[in-house]
Amino acid sequence: MTNPQELYQQVILEHNKKPSNFGVLESCTHHADGLNPLCGDRISLKLIVKDSIIEDVKFEGQGCAIDISSASIMTTTIKGKTIEEALELVEKFRSLVRGDFNSNLPHNLGKLIVFENVKNLPARVKCAVLPWATLRSALKGDVSVSTEDI
Numbered sequence: 034m035t036n037p038q039e040l041y042q043q044v045i046l047e048h049n050k051k052p053s054n055f056g057v058l059e060s061c062t063h064h065a066d067g068l069n070p071l072c073g074d075r076i077s078l079k080l081i082v083k084d085s086i087i088e089d090v091k092f093e094g095q096g097c098a099i100d101i102s103s104a105s106i107m108t109t110t111i112k113g114k115t116i117e118e119a120l121e122l123v124e125k126f127r128s129l130v131r132g133d134f135n136s137n138l139p140h141n142l143g144k145l146i147v148f149e150n151v152k153n154l155p156a157r158v159k160c161a162v163l164p165w166a167t168l169r170s171a172l173k174g175d176v177s178v179s180t181e182d183i
């Protein structure tokens with residue numbers, strides 16, 4: 034049995050080393066850039082949305098392990114989801130890392146649940162949330178977001 038803390042570190046390290054969906058989309062329907070000045074995390078997110086479904090998504094940027102792994106797992110999770118489902122996940126993820134989420138109840142967060150550990154690291158909450166705040170901005174048509182606003 035792996036304890037949650039070990040699982041968390043393992044997942045973060047794996048995704049930081051080999052992020053999924055890292056790169057540029059030739060064309061996109063939605064995009065946004067996010068900045069977390071506290072840590073220096075930057076992310077640029079591009080999506081292709083057709084008939085309200087997220088068909089493809091890629092990100093680029095520089096950031097700490099928590100930021101990059103959060104973006105990596107986010108992009109794998111939202112592919113194939115509707116805009117509405119993705120926005121719902123944004124809210125769930127935010128409450129998860131802020132410690133307002135009851136993970137003992139049934140949930141559909143999958144691998145994202147490891148980020149619950151971030152609630153014990155208040156300085157890292159914005160790192161974890163940045164990709165999600167950027168996703169929300171992209172889907173709502175705002176092109177830039179700073180964690181100062183979230």
Ligand code: ZN
Pocket residue numbers: 069072073074096097098099100160
């Ligand atoms: Zn960071």
